[in-house]
Amino acid sequence: MDTQNLIHMANRIADFFAAMPAHEDAVDGVATHLRKFWEPRMRLALKQAVAAGEAEGLHPLVREAVGRGI
16 A cells, blocks of 8 residues: 555545544544545555654644544
8 A cells, every 4th residue: 555645545535524623523533534435454554654654744633543543
């Protein structure tokens, strides 16, 4: 998986949910979307990139969603 492409896609998802008035709803929306629509390999690659410090430029909502276990 191309990490930069995954980051780009995840950031676009976060941009959509960032418009929600409640921060918790936005994080939950990102996490739910990633769980529902990303295949396990994609989620694993994103989690590994975050853990390895290789996810520069990742939207804060995505970081929180990853931290909660996507």
